[in-house]
Amino acid sequence: xxxxxxxxxxxxxxxxxxxxxxxxxxxxxxxxxxxxxxxxxxxxxxxxxxxxxxxxxxxxxxxxxxxxxxxxxxxxxxxxxxxxxxxxxxxxxxxxxxxxxxxxxxxxxxxxxxxxxxxxxxxxxxxxxxxxxxxxxxxxxxxxxxxxxxxxxxxxxxxxxxxxxxxxxxxxxxxxxxxxxxxxxxxxxxxxxxxxxxxxxxxxxxxxxxxxxxxxxxxxxxxxxxxxxxxxxxxxxxxxxxxxxxxxxxxxxxxxxxxxxxxxxxxxxxxxxxxxxxxxxxxxxxxxxxxxxxxxxxxxxxxxxxxxxxxxxxxxxxxxxxxxxxxxxxxxxxxxxxxxxxxxxxxxxxxxxxxxxxxxxxxxxxxxxxxxxxxxxxxxxxxxxxxxxxxxxxxxxxxxxxxxxxxxxxxxxxxxxxxxxxxxxxxxxxxxxxxxxxxxxxxxxxxxxxxxxxxxxxxxxxxxxxxxxxxx
Numbered sequence: 001x002x003x004x005x006x007x008x009x010x011x012x013x014x015x016x017x018x019x020x021x022x023x024x025x026x027x028x029x030x031x032x033x034x035x036x037x038x039x040x041x042x043x044x045x046x047x048x049x050x051x052x053x054x055x056x057x058x059x060x061x062x063x064x065x066x067x068x069x070x071x072x073x074x075x076x077x078x079x080x081x082x083x084x085x086x087x088x089x090x091x092x093x094x095x096x097x098x099x100x101x102x103x104x105x106x107x108x109x110x111x112x113x114x115x116x117x118x119x120x121x122x123x124x125x126x127x128x129x130x131x132x133x134x135x136x137x138x139x140x141x142x143x144x145x146x147x148x149x150x151x152x153x154x155x156x157x158x159x160x161x162x163x164x165x166x167x168x169x170x171x172x173x174x175x176x177x178x179x180x181x182x183x184x185x186x187x188x189x190x191x192x193x194x195x196x197x198x199x200x201x202x203x204x205x206x207x208x209x210x211x212x213x214x215x216x217x218x219x220x221x222x223x224x225x226x227x228x229x230x231x232x233x234x235x236x237x238x239x240x241x242x243x244x245x246x247x248x249x250x251x252x253x254x255x256x257x258x259x260x261x262x263x264x265x266x267x268x269x270x271x272x273x274x275x276x277x278x279x280x281x282x283x284x285x286x287x288x289x290x291x292x293x294x295x296x297x298x299x300x301x302x303x304x305x306x307x308x309x310x311x312x313x314x315x316x317x318x319x320x321x322x323x324x325x326x327x328x329x330x331x332x333x334x335x336x337x338x339x340x341x342x343x344x345x346x347x348x349x350x351x352x353x354x355x356x357x358x359x360x361x362x363x364x365x366x367x368x369x370x371x372x373x374x375x376x377x378x379x380x381x382x383x384x385x386x387x388x389x390x391x392x393x394x395x396x397x398x399x400x401x402x403x404x405x406x407x408x409x410x411x412x413x414x415x416x417x418x419x420x421x422x423x424x425x426x427x428x429x430x431x432x433x434x435x436x437x438x439x440x441x442x443x444x445x446x447x448x449x450x451x452x453x454x455x456x457x458x459x460x461x462x463x464x465x466x467x468x469x470x471x472x
Contacts, residue, residue, distance in 0.1 A: 005126055005184070005185045006126060006127075010180055010183070011122075011126065011180070011181055011183075011184050012135055012138045012139075013180050014176070014177045014178075014179070014180025014181035014184075015078075015119045015122065015123065015138075015139060015142065015177070015181065016138055016139065016141060016142035017142070017173045017174075017176050017177035017180060018078060018081070018082055018115050018119055018142075018173075018174070018177035018181070019115060019116070019119060019139060019142030019143050020142050020149065020150070020173050021082065021085045021111070021115070021170050021173045021174045021177065022058075022085075022108075022111070022112040022115060022116070022143075023142075023143075023149065023150040024150050024153075024154070024166060024167070024169060024170035024173065029050075029051050029054075029105075029154075032154060032155070032158040032163045032166070032297050033047060033051070033283070033286065033287055033290075034287070034290050034291065034297070035158050035163045035297055036101075036163055039163065040095065040096070040097055040098065040101060041097070042097065042098045042101070043221075044417070045217070045218060045220070045221045045417075046098050048217050048283075048409075048410065048413045048417075049102070049213075049214075049217045049218065050098070050101050050102055050105045051105075051283070051409060051413075052213060052217055052406045052407075052409050052410045052413075053102065053105040053106055053109060053213075053406075054105045054106075054108045054109040054112065054406075055109065055112075055402045055403070055405040055406035055409065056109060056209060056210075056213050056402070056403070056406040057105075057106050057109025057110055057113065058109040058110075058111075058112035058113045058116070058398075058399075058402035058406075059109075059113075059209070059399045059400075059401075059402030059403035059406055060109075060113075060205065060206050060209050060210075060399075060403075061109070061110055061113035062112070062113040062116060062117055062395045062396075062398050062399040062402055063117075063254065063255060063395040063396050063399050064113075064202060064254065064395070065077060065081075065113040065114045065117060065118070065395060066117030066118070066121070066393070066394050066395020066396070066398075067395065069114075069117060069118040069121055069395075070121070070188060071188065072188070073186045073187065073188050074118040074119075074121045074122050074125070074186070074187045074188070075118070075122065075181065075184055075185075075186050075187060076186065077114045077118040078114065078115055078118040078119055078122065078181065079178055079181075080114050081110075081111045081112070081113070081114025081115035081118065082111070082115065082174040082175075082177055082178050083174075084107055084108070084110050084111035084114065085108060085111040085112075085115070085170060085171075085174045086171050086174050086175070087107050088104045088105070088106075088107035088108035088110075088111055089104070089108070089167035089168070089170045089171050089174075090104075090167075090171070091103050091104025091107060092104040092105075092108075092164065092167045093164050093167050093168065109402075112402065113395075113402075116143075116394075116395070116398040116401070116402075117394040117395035117397075117398050119139065120136075120139065120378070120382060120394035120397075120398070121187065121394055122181075122184065122187055123135045123136055123139055123382075124382055124394075125187040126184070126187070130323065132379075132382075133319050133322065133323065133375065133379055134319065136319075136375055136378050136379055136382065137315050137316050137318070137319040137374075137375045139378070140315045140318075140374035140375050140378055141312060141315050143374070143401075149308055149312075150166075151282065151286075151301055151304045151307070151308070152301045152302070152304055152305055152308050153166075153169075153301070154166050154297075154301060155296075155297040155298045155299075155300050155301020155302070155304075156298050156301055157169065158297040158298070159296050159297045159298035159301075160298065163297075198246075198247075198250055198253050198254040200246055201243060201246045201247050201250065201253055201254035201255070202254045204239055204242050204243045204246060205239075205243055205254060205255075207235065207239050208235070208236055208239030208240055208243055209403070211232045211233075211235040211236045211239060212232075212236045212407075213406065213407070213410060214232050215229060215232045215233055215236060216407065216410040216411055216414055217410045217413070217414065219232075219414065220414060220417055220418055220421075255396065256396075259393055259396060262384045263450045263451070263452065264327075264380050264381075264384050264450070264451055264452060265380070265381055265384040265393070265397075266450050267380070267446055267447055267449070267450030267451035268327075268331075268377045268378075268380040268381040268384075268397065268451065269381060269396065269397050269400045270400070270443075270446040270450070271331065271335065271373075271377065271443045271444075271446045271447045271451075272377055272381070272397060272400045272401055272404065273400035273401070273403065273404035274404060274439045274440070274442050274443035274446065275334075275335060275338060275370065275373060275404070275439070275440070275443045276400070276401045276402075276404030276405045276408060277404040277405065277407060277408030277411075277436070277439040278338060278339075278342055278366075278408060278436045278439050278440055278443075279404075279405045279408050279409055280408035280409045280410075280411060280412025280413070280432065280435065280436050280439075281342045281345060281366070281412065281432075281433060281436040282304075282409075283409050283412055283413055283416075283432075284345075284412050284413075284416050284429055284432035284433055284436070285303070285345045285359060285363075285429070285433070286300045287416070288348070288416075288425065288426075288428075288429035288432075289303065289359070291425065292348075292425040292426065292429065293352070293355075293356075303356070303359050303360055303363055304363045305360075305363075306360050306361070306363045306364030306367065307363040307364060307366050307367035308367065309364070309367070310364045310365070310366075310367030310368040310371055311367035311368070311370050311371040311374075312367075312371070313371065314367070314368055314370075314371025314372050315371045315374050315375055316375075317371065317372065318330050318334070318371055318372045318373065318374055318375045318376055319375040319376075321372065321376070322375055322376040322379060326376075326453060327376035327377070327379065327380045327451060328376075328447065328451045328452065328453050329453075330372045330373065330376045331373050331376050331377055331380075331447045331451060332444065332447050332448065333369070333372055334369045334370060334371070334372035334373025334374075334376075334377075335369065335373060335440060335443045335444040335447060336369070336444060337365050337368050337369030337372065338365070338366055338368075338369030338370055338373065338440055339369070339437055339440030339441060339443075339444065340365055340369075341361075341362045341363065341364070341365025341366035341367075341368070341369060342362065342366060342433060342436050342437055342440055343362075343433065343437050344358050344359070344361060344362030344365070345358075345359050345362040345363075345429075345433050346429070346430045346433030346434055346437070347430075348426040348427075348429045348430050349426065378397070380451065381393065381394070381397040382394065382397075408436065408439060411435060412432045412435050412436060413432075415428075415431050415432050415435050416428045416429065416431065416432040418431075419431040419432075
């Protein structure tokens with residue numbers, strides 16, 4: 001759709017605000033676990049389910065929302081996402097127990113599913129070349145940098161105003177985002193098929209992911225060898241097999257596995273999944289310093305101040321490195337630095353002040369690595385997406401983010417809880433951190449294996465029959 005419109009800073013600001021609403025309700029919850037648990041009187045297991053639900057539902061629905069954005073309009077789906085964000089935040093503001101908390105988190109997940117792919121698609125539609133890379137850098141500031149902003153801000157708000165005020169601010173940002181993108185023209189993808197939506201694949205995917213999430217988050221509470229847990233494991237395995245068989249037979253499948261024939265796109269998406277899984281470190285570190293070391297939510301948030309500064313500072317640097325040497329080098333170094341930063345947080349045997357300093361440095365390296373990685377990874381994925389499927393491809397890339405975050409948090413919390421029940425809280429924190437170090441190493445290996453050295457540096461062959469501009 002050629003409207004002649006060129007993206008503006010106002011549009012970028014609106015998109016960044018929209019993306020930040022996701023982090024205000026996703027990341028901030030990680031930082032205020034003890035406060036929410038005490039206020040609502042719910043179990044830690046139930047709270048971990050609520051925390052992971054937003055990212056899980058975002059991941060489940062994000063591809064469908066991306067494809068829908070291509071068909072009905074990317075701006076329209078962005079606005080729907082912002083409205084859902086407001087509704088979800090209101091549920092949490094008025095929550096008195098687990099019911100509204102769970103409902104609100106699910107709605108917020110649906111909100112993120114709409115906002116993430118639709119805003120990436122708007123960036124690709126209205127920016128080109130270096131300007132697109134600049135816009136994606138700011139998008140990454142909202143996405144990756146938003147996690148640092150909201151971790152710090154969430155802790156401060158929870159300590160001095162109450163955790164519910166976090167979601168009041170989320171509503172404000174959602175309203176501002178809608179006002180700022182109001183003048184942006186609608187954008188749709190050129191449709192080359194009239195095939196119906198893959199309902200059977202979608203439903204199978206939902207059931208499989210929900211069963212897997214319940215195994216990870218509640219398996220310990222149910223009992224790992226209990227009939228319920230074994231049934232859920234069976235549903236997960238059978239669901240995965242059925243899903244892949246359904247998708248192979250359909251021309252218009254829920255997940256277009258043909259996109260993964262492009263190795264740079266595959267490398268960016270898999271490494272994105274694994275580096276987002278490292279978000280589990282934030283749950284482990286924040287819970288440990290508050291429960292094991294007596295920190296307040298604000299003090300815990302202060303520990304991540306280095307993360308905030310580093311990720312915000314390095315995202316634009318990552319963009320410049322991308323333009324000079326291509327995507328592979330900054331993606332590799334980003335993964336290495338992030339993994340080292342995470343590993344430092346596992347040194348729980350260190351005494352008070354020394355551990356505090358080490359965790360602060362670890363958070364700073366965490367942010368430094370993600371900041372370097374963010375724009376090259378996003379640009380690699382977007383630049384290799386067919387123009388008529390950019391919403392779907394962006395949705396799949398962000399599904400990797402959301403599912404990575406959901407399962408990373410769930411697995412880390414499960415490891416932490418399992419070790420804590422039989423050993424010391426220090427051992428539990430170290431075990432949770434080691435889990436995330438493994439995610440980081442696997443991410444590094446996926447980049448080395450699949451992202452070519454020339455990605456982002458010179459023209460990359462487009463897998464789509466429809467020509468689309470690629471990054472220079």
